[in-house]
Amino acid sequence: xxxxxxxxxDTAQALxxxxxxxxxxxxVAVAPAVVPTPDEAGSLVQVALILGLGxxxxxxxxxxxxxxxSRRVGPHRGxxxxxxxxxxxxxxxxxxxxxxxxxxxxxxxxxxxxxxxxLGFASQTSVSNIVAGFFLVGERPFVVGDMIEVGTTAxxxxxxxxxxxxxxxxxxxxxxxxxxxxxxxEVTNLTRFPIRRVDLVVRVSYDADxxxxxxxxxxxxxxxxxxxMEPEPRVYFVSFGETAVHVKLTVWSxxxxxxxxxxxxxxxxxxxxxxxxxxxxxxxxxxxxxxxAGGGGV
Amino acid sequence: MExxxxxxxxxxxxxxxxVGDLAVHLRIERGALVVGIDAPVGPLxxxxxxxxxxxxxxxxxTSVEVAPALPDRPVVVGVRNPFRLAPGAETRLxxxxxxxxxxxxxxxxxxxxxxxxxxxxxxxxxxxxxRGELAxxxxxxVEHAEADIATAAPTRAVCVLRIANxxxxxxxxxxxxxxxxxxxxxxxxxxxxxxxARIVYLGEADAAVDVSGAPPAFEPDAPRVQGPRLLLPRGLxxxxxxxxxxxxxx
Numbered sequence: 163x164x165x166x167x168x169x170x171x172d173t174a175q176a177l178x179x180x181x182x183x184x185x186x187x188x189x190v191a192v193a194p195a196v197v198p199t200p201d202e203a204g205s206l207v208q209v210a211l212i213l214g215l216g217x218x219x220x221x222x223x224x225x226x227x228x229x230x231x232s233r234r235v236g237p238h239r240g241x242x243x244x245x246x247x248x249x250x251x252x253x254x255x256x257x258x259x260x261x262x263x264x265x266x267x268x269x270x271x272x273x274x275x276x277x278x279x280x281l282g283f284a285s286q287t288s289v290s291n292i293v294a295g296f297f298l299v300g301e302r303p304f305v306v307g308d309m310i311e312v313g314t315t316a317x318x319x320x321x322x323x324x325x326x327x328x329x330x331x332x333x334x335x336x337x338x339x340x341x342x343x344x345x346x347x348e349v350t351n352l353t354r355f356p357i358r359r360v361d362l363v364v365r366v367s368y369d370a371d372x373x374x375x376x377x378x379x380x381x382x383x384x385x386x387x388x389x390x391m392e393p394e395p396r397v398y399f400v401s402f403g404e405t406a407v408h409v410k411l412t413v414w415s416x417x418x419x420x421x422x423x424x425x426x427x428x429x430x431x432x433x434x435x436x437x438x439x440x441x442x443x444x445x446x447x448x449x450x451x452x453x454x455a456g457g458g459g460v
Numbered sequence: 461m462e463x464x465x466x467x468x469x470x471x472x473x474x475x476x477x478x479v480g481d482l483a484v485h486l487r488i489e490r491g492a493l494v495v496g497i498d499a500p501v502g503p504l505x506x507x508x509x510x511x512x513x514x515x516x517x518x519x520x521x522t523s524v525e526v527a528p529a530l531p532d533r534p535v536v537v538g539v540r541n542p543f544r545l546a547p548g549a550e551t552r553l554x555x556x557x558x559x560x561x562x563x564x565x566x567x568x569x570x571x572x573x574x575x576x577x578x579x580x581x582x583x584x585x586x587x588x589x590x591r592g593e594l595a596x597x598x599x600x601x602v603e604h605a606e607a608d609i610a611t612a613a614p615t616r617a618v619c620v621l622r623i624a625n626x627x628x629x630x631x632x633x634x635x636x637x638x639x640x641x642x643x644x645x646x647x648x649x650x651x652x653x654x655x656x657a658r659i660v661y662l663g664e665a666d667a668a669v670d671v672s673g674a675p676p677a678f679e680p681d682a683p684r685v686q687g688p689r690l691l692l693p694r695g696l697x698x699x700x701x702x703x704x705x706x707x708x709x710x
Contacts, residue, residue, distance in 0.1 A: 354590075355590045356585075356592065357589060357592070384582065387582075387583070388583075389582075389583070390582075390583050390584050390585045391582045391583065391597040392584045392585055392586075393585060416585075416594060
């Protein structure tokens, strides 16, 4: 500690002793005027400079690096790079300020080690989330804006943070998924590739001409405005069921139009089969037309 | 009758133009300019019988232009008469592309009110399943025509492609991607013609494409009615043939 600070502390102690002394003993103590010496004034100016210039400069550099990384690599990497730059920078500035104020950093680092161990035990989950966050950023299984499925949860990625990933579900719920859970679970990225396949399983009567069914289903797929001509739609035989033959129509569409295709193509297929005199067999309590979502029901 | 031209729309005067399989109609109704597109009734969704949009009318009488344009996406031609090109050989092809109609307000900004195709084309994907682009699908015959250019229908444009095989293998052409947004459209005495594209096939997964940007040689003074929607960087490798789909697109 600075000698001048020690002197001020001694004076304060003397005043405290005076206040507790018996009233009969009149002690007159005159506190010396606290006027900073030129050295102290210099230190205070340096502290003010470190805080006044250092923090805005650090914030500006962080924002700049974040925007550059976001532009070149992706927004979530930009956010994480910014945090990785800002917090160590802030710790460095605080250490500089404390040194200027005369605190020795060596015992503080020792104390920080002890506190660190205690905190480490207390925050194992957070640390594992942070480590998982680094892996997520490195591996990049999804980016902000992608639609993902984790276990039973599916939604659009709003942000990828150091501790968790935030999702917005289809019915507009906000879900926070800890990074550690993402590392342990199977994550399906539903929008990674620009096109996807819709699979529709149809039950056909044993009396029906399967070649005709094949042609009708392909016609229906090609007639739909949301289906793609290439990759080509295809019809596959699936199985001989107890009451019907099961065939599968696979159709490709863009991500944007997949939902429209998935919901309106079955009606078109049914209409075309009905028009051709090939109605799908009915069973009480059994859906005549089953839809296999084909890798994610969304 | 050609659908193209300049028209005035007022409360007393509606405009109705048939553009191939579709039609556009414009009228002013209670101060709003109504732009409607009639399309053939589709299977269930997508193409409705009529789709209308209302715009705030700039005045009681509004000038509009119905102008021709090339498609806004690449057109993948499913060649009905596929052919082979021997190493070192060269051919000149013609393909008739459907023209799009653009309805513009005749103001300073030339505001685009509507755009409709003259033929309803299916969508297709050009490229791999992990990377590629959305395109229109046009099953068509290609004509091998060394010199002459066929006369195009009023809502079709003749696109001329010169293909050279500079590789050591036979080039099989059964799919062909025409980069419509990068072509210009010219009005000639024989109808609409695009600028010529020269495609040089260099081998396994390599082709170079150059779009001339110039009017056809038989009518060098032909007016340009539409410039390219997208500029094609010079010397870029192209994805033009079906078996080059893993290539980066131009």
